[in-house]
Amino acid sequence: MREASLKNASVVTLRINGREVTVPVGTSVAAALAMMDSFVSRADLSGRPRGPLCGMGVCFECRATIDGVPEVLMCLTPCREDQTVVTDA
Amino acid sequence: MSAFDCVIVGGGIVGAALADVLSAEGVSVALVEARSIGTGTTACGMGHLVAMDDNAAELALTAWSVALWRELAPGLPRTVEYDACGTLWLAADDEEMAAVSAKVANYRAAGVRAEVLDSAALYEAEPALAPGLVGALRVPEDAVLYPPLAARTFALRAQARGARLMTGCPVRELRPGGVVLANGEVLAARHIVLAAGVASPLLCPGLPISPRKGHLLITRRGAPVVHHQLVELGYLKSAHGTDGASVAFNAQPRVTGQLLLGSSRQPGDGTREVDAALLERMLKRAALFLPGLDGLQALRVWTGLRPATPDGLPLLGPHPEKPWLWLACGHEGLGITTATGSARLVADQLLGRASVIDSRPYSPARFLSASGPEVAHA
Amino acid sequence: MREVCDLVVVGAGPGGLAAACRAAEAGLDVLVLDAQPEPGGQVWRGEARKGSNRLARRWLTRFSASGARFRPGARVIAAPEPGVLLVEEASSSFAVRYGRAVLATGARERFLPFPGWTLPGVLGVSGLQVLVKDGLPIEGKRVVLAGTGPLLLVAAATIHAHGGEVLYIAEQASAASHWGFALQLWRQPAKLLQGALMSAKLVSVPTSTDAWVTAAEGERRLEAVRLSVRGREEHLHCDYLGAAYGLVPNLEVARLLGCETSAGAVVVDDRLETRVPKVHAVGELLGIGGVDQALVTGALAGLVAAEQPVPLELERSWHRVRTFAAQLARHDAPRAELLRLAAPDTLLCRCEDVPMSALEGCQNLREARLYARLGMGACQGRTCGTAAQALFGWSGEDVRPPCLPARIGSLRLPSDVSSTHTRES
Structure with a gap:
C-alpha cells in the first residue's frame, strides 16, 4: 500500500549540499536529509556532527541555508522542485 | 555579628573591582550583592573599554582606567574575552572630520594613542561600512570584554584572598558601623562602600542618580566581520546632546563571531521593557552604517538601566555628611571602562594615599556638600 | 505590511483550529498563524495531505470552510504594543493588529541530557515520529524508543506502520504508576480504545516499564544504545533512537505578551482569558492534556471571542479533560534516575x-x-x-x-x- 502510494505520488527533486535527491511531494527537507549518506544537518562549535532533534521547529539543530535564505529550519520546510539546501556540516 | 574593615554593597563590576583591589592590599572585605555578581547593569553594558574626551575629568579617568585594564588583561581568563580591538569614531561629514584633529590632540595630551584615518584608510580597515563616510578617529588601545565574567573574576579573586562573597543577599539599611541585611543580620564594618548602581539612592536617599535605559541587540554567530568597535562621532552631538530619548550607532565585534549593537538612551526611564519604537530607531540608525544589517539574524534584545548623574561623572569618595560611608556609583554607561580606575581611586582614598589622577572632580561633595552644588569640570 | 483582524489565533493545531472555526463561523474575521507549512499542528502533522485520521480530517475540512484565513510559515517574534504582533515569514515580515488573540502554541518534548544525546540519529520520540510522517525513510530501520506516556505508543505505531522495526519501547514510569494510569483510562473510553488499537499492532515489540536509555553510542551517528531495564543493562544496535520525557507547553509567546504563568501553565479564568485582557490561552498551554483538551478549550475560547453563548456540555467536557491532564502530568514526571544520566x-x-x-x-x-x-x-x-x-x-x-x-x-x-x-x- 505505502510503496504503491509513493510510486504514484508526484515527486520533486532538490539539491542538498550539491547532491540531487528525489522525494515524494510533502516530504520535509529534514526528512529528505535522512536520504543522504549521513543524517548531519550542521557541525557544532567543535566540528562534531549534529542532526535534527525535535522535528518541530524548537531545537534549531536543523537550520540550513535554503534557496539563499540563511538559518531556515529544515523540519518546517517542505521539499520543492529545484530547491537548494546548503548545510554548514 | 561579623566584622570587616570594609563592606562593599553592590556586586556589579565596580564593587567587584574594588573588592579585588582592597583584598590585594590586605583589607578584610565583604562583598554583598542582592542577586548575582555582575548580572545587573554590568550584564547590560557593551563591555567597551573606551577613552572618552567629553571633558578633562572624563578623559583622565577613562584613559587611566583603560590603561589599568591593559595591565590586568594578561591575568584575565580567556572567557572574559578581552580583545584590544580599538575604537573607530566614524566621521559622517566634513564637520565631524574637522572635530577629529582637536580630539587627537586631546587624547595625545592625556597619553592616549590616537590617529586620523582618511576615507581610504577607513574603508581599508572596515570594508563592511556603508560608503560615504569621510574618515575616522582611531583609538587603537581601546578594547572590549565580556563584563559579567570580568566582574565574577574580580569577585572570585577577592574571595581567594579571604574576602567574603555574599550573593543573593539584599541589604536593608546602611548605618554607621555596619550594614543591615534584609534577613536582619548585621555586618559590622569600619567603612561601608555603596556601589549599588541604580539602586544606590534606595539605600542612600538624596543621591543624584537616576536610571537611563539603554537597548542592546546581539546577532547570531557568523555576522559580517568588523574589526574595531565602531561608534559614530555624531554620538557626541546627537545622543548625548539632548534630554529626550536618543539613539546612536555603536557596533562591536565579539570573539564569538557575533555582532553586538547599540545604542539608545532614555533618561528617567526605569522600566525594563523593550521599547519597540526606540529599538526601531536604533536599528535604522545602525543599518545606515552597516548595509545588509536588516537581513542579519538577531538572537536577543535586552535593556539595562544605567545610573546617570547630572554631570555624567561618577560619585567616587566619601559622603560629605556621612563620614562612615563611601560612594562608588553613578557611572552611567562608563562603569565597565572605569571600574578599574574607580576602584583604585576609592581604595586610595580609603587607605589615605595619593592617586595617580586627581580624585576631586569625582568627589560626591560636588552635589552633596552643605555649600551646594559646584561645577566639577576642570 | 500589515494585517488587521478581529481575532488572531497563534497556532493551527487542534486548539487553534477549534477556536478559529467557532469564531469564524460566528462571523469574526479570523487570522491563523502557524510556523508549519500546513494546518494541523504537531499532532495532526501531514493530515492536511494524507487524511488518514478521521477527527483531523473533519476539523481540517471545517477549518477550510470556516472563512478563517491561514498564514503558514508565520512565526510570532514580538509584541511591540497591546493588540499588535510582529510576524516573520520565510523572507518577509508583517504586523498584525488584532482585537482578540487566542494563543494555541501547543507543546514541545522535554529532553533530558544523557551521554551521546547529541549524535545524529538521536531524536525526540514525537520528533522521530513527525519526521517519519514527513517522509523520513524508516523502512527496515531499527528503532529504539524511550520516554513516557501515551506518546511513546503513538510514535511506535507510526514507525511500525511505515515499516520501521521497533526494537524496544522503554517506559520510564514504574509499573505501579503506569498500570494505575492505564486503569484510569477507563474513565476516558475514547482514549482506552486508542490505546488498545495501538498496542495490538505492537504486540510483538519488547516493552518495559522502569526502563530508560542511559547512553547513545556511535562515531559520526548513532550506532547503539544502552538501556537500563528494571535495573539490568541492555545494549542494542540501532539506527534511530527516539528519547524524550513527556511534553511541556510552549509558553514563550504567552510570556512575551505578559500573560501570567503558574506551575508551567498559563493562568486563565473560566472564559480562558489570561491575565492580559482580550488574550486567551487554550490547549497544552493550560497544562498538557492532549487533543481532547485542545478541541474543547479551543471551541470555548472561539465562542467567547465571538461573544457567543457557551453550551453547558462544553464546560462539562473541559472539566473532564482536566482530570485526565492531571493524571498524565503525574505519570509523565521524569524519575530521579533520569536527572543523573x-x-x-x-x-x-x-x-x-x-x-x-x-x-x-x-x-x-x-x-x-x-x-x-x-x-x-x-x-x-x-x-x-x-x-x-x-x-x-x-x-x-x-x-x-x-x-x-x-x-x-x-x-x-x-x-x-x-x-x-x-x-x-
Whole structure:
C-alpha cells in the first residue's frame, strides 16, 4: 500500500549540499536529509556532527541555508522542485 | 555579628573591582550583592573599554582606567574575552572630520594613542561600512570584554584572598558601623562602600542618580566581520546632546563571531521593557552604517538601566555628611571602562594615599556638600 | 505590511483550529498563524495531505470552510504594543493588529541530557515520529524508543506502520504508576480504545516499564544504545533512537505578551482569558492534556471571542479533560534516575556547546546564562532551559522580543503601525 502510494505520488527533486535527491511531494527537507549518506544537518562549535532533534521547529539543530535564505529550519520546510539546501556540516 | 574593615554593597563590576583591589592590599572585605555578581547593569553594558574626551575629568579617568585594564588583561581568563580591538569614531561629514584633529590632540595630551584615518584608510580597515563616510578617529588601545565574567573574576579573586562573597543577599539599611541585611543580620564594618548602581539612592536617599535605559541587540554567530568597535562621532552631538530619548550607532565585534549593537538612551526611564519604537530607531540608525544589517539574524534584545548623574561623572569618595560611608556609583554607561580606575581611586582614598589622577572632580561633595552644588569640570 | 483582524489565533493545531472555526463561523474575521507549512499542528502533522485520521480530517475540512484565513510559515517574534504582533515569514515580515488573540502554541518534548544525546540519529520520540510522517525513510530501520506516556505508543505505531522495526519501547514510569494510569483510562473510553488499537499492532515489540536509555553510542551517528531495564543493562544496535520525557507547553509567546504563568501553565479564568485582557490561552498551554483538551478549550475560547453563548456540555467536557491532564502530568514526571544520566562532559546547551561541568558554581539560570552561555544560542534555551528546570529546578527568565531568532529588519515596525509610538529626540 505505502510503496504503491509513493510510486504514484508526484515527486520533486532538490539539491542538498550539491547532491540531487528525489522525494515524494510533502516530504520535509529534514526528512529528505535522512536520504543522504549521513543524517548531519550542521557541525557544532567543535566540528562534531549534529542532526535534527525535535522535528518541530524548537531545537534549531536543523537550520540550513535554503534557496539563499540563511538559518531556515529544515523540519518546517517542505521539499520543492529545484530547491537548494546548503548545510554548514 | 561579623566584622570587616570594609563592606562593599553592590556586586556589579565596580564593587567587584574594588573588592579585588582592597583584598590585594590586605583589607578584610565583604562583598554583598542582592542577586548575582555582575548580572545587573554590568550584564547590560557593551563591555567597551573606551577613552572618552567629553571633558578633562572624563578623559583622565577613562584613559587611566583603560590603561589599568591593559595591565590586568594578561591575568584575565580567556572567557572574559578581552580583545584590544580599538575604537573607530566614524566621521559622517566634513564637520565631524574637522572635530577629529582637536580630539587627537586631546587624547595625545592625556597619553592616549590616537590617529586620523582618511576615507581610504577607513574603508581599508572596515570594508563592511556603508560608503560615504569621510574618515575616522582611531583609538587603537581601546578594547572590549565580556563584563559579567570580568566582574565574577574580580569577585572570585577577592574571595581567594579571604574576602567574603555574599550573593543573593539584599541589604536593608546602611548605618554607621555596619550594614543591615534584609534577613536582619548585621555586618559590622569600619567603612561601608555603596556601589549599588541604580539602586544606590534606595539605600542612600538624596543621591543624584537616576536610571537611563539603554537597548542592546546581539546577532547570531557568523555576522559580517568588523574589526574595531565602531561608534559614530555624531554620538557626541546627537545622543548625548539632548534630554529626550536618543539613539546612536555603536557596533562591536565579539570573539564569538557575533555582532553586538547599540545604542539608545532614555533618561528617567526605569522600566525594563523593550521599547519597540526606540529599538526601531536604533536599528535604522545602525543599518545606515552597516548595509545588509536588516537581513542579519538577531538572537536577543535586552535593556539595562544605567545610573546617570547630572554631570555624567561618577560619585567616587566619601559622603560629605556621612563620614562612615563611601560612594562608588553613578557611572552611567562608563562603569565597565572605569571600574578599574574607580576602584583604585576609592581604595586610595580609603587607605589615605595619593592617586595617580586627581580624585576631586569625582568627589560626591560636588552635589552633596552643605555649600551646594559646584561645577566639577576642570 | 500589515494585517488587521478581529481575532488572531497563534497556532493551527487542534486548539487553534477549534477556536478559529467557532469564531469564524460566528462571523469574526479570523487570522491563523502557524510556523508549519500546513494546518494541523504537531499532532495532526501531514493530515492536511494524507487524511488518514478521521477527527483531523473533519476539523481540517471545517477549518477550510470556516472563512478563517491561514498564514503558514508565520512565526510570532514580538509584541511591540497591546493588540499588535510582529510576524516573520520565510523572507518577509508583517504586523498584525488584532482585537482578540487566542494563543494555541501547543507543546514541545522535554529532553533530558544523557551521554551521546547529541549524535545524529538521536531524536525526540514525537520528533522521530513527525519526521517519519514527513517522509523520513524508516523502512527496515531499527528503532529504539524511550520516554513516557501515551506518546511513546503513538510514535511506535507510526514507525511500525511505515515499516520501521521497533526494537524496544522503554517506559520510564514504574509499573505501579503506569498500570494505575492505564486503569484510569477507563474513565476516558475514547482514549482506552486508542490505546488498545495501538498496542495490538505492537504486540510483538519488547516493552518495559522502569526502563530508560542511559547512553547513545556511535562515531559520526548513532550506532547503539544502552538501556537500563528494571535495573539490568541492555545494549542494542540501532539506527534511530527516539528519547524524550513527556511534553511541556510552549509558553514563550504567552510570556512575551505578559500573560501570567503558574506551575508551567498559563493562568486563565473560566472564559480562558489570561491575565492580559482580550488574550486567551487554550490547549497544552493550560497544562498538557492532549487533543481532547485542545478541541474543547479551543471551541470555548472561539465562542467567547465571538461573544457567543457557551453550551453547558462544553464546560462539562473541559472539566473532564482536566482530570485526565492531571493524571498524565503525574505519570509523565521524569524519575530521579533520569536527572543523573549526564556526565560532566555531556552537553546541556546544544546551541552553545555548554557541558554540564561548566555550570559548576552556578546558582540559578541567570548565572548559568551569563557565566556559562547556557541558552544563549539559536533556540534561546527552549531545549536546555526545559532540561535545566527538571535537573536543577531553575525557573525561566523573562521572555523578550524577539522570542525566536529573527532578522533585524523584521523587528522594524511597519510605519503605519509605529506612528502612535514614535518618539523624537
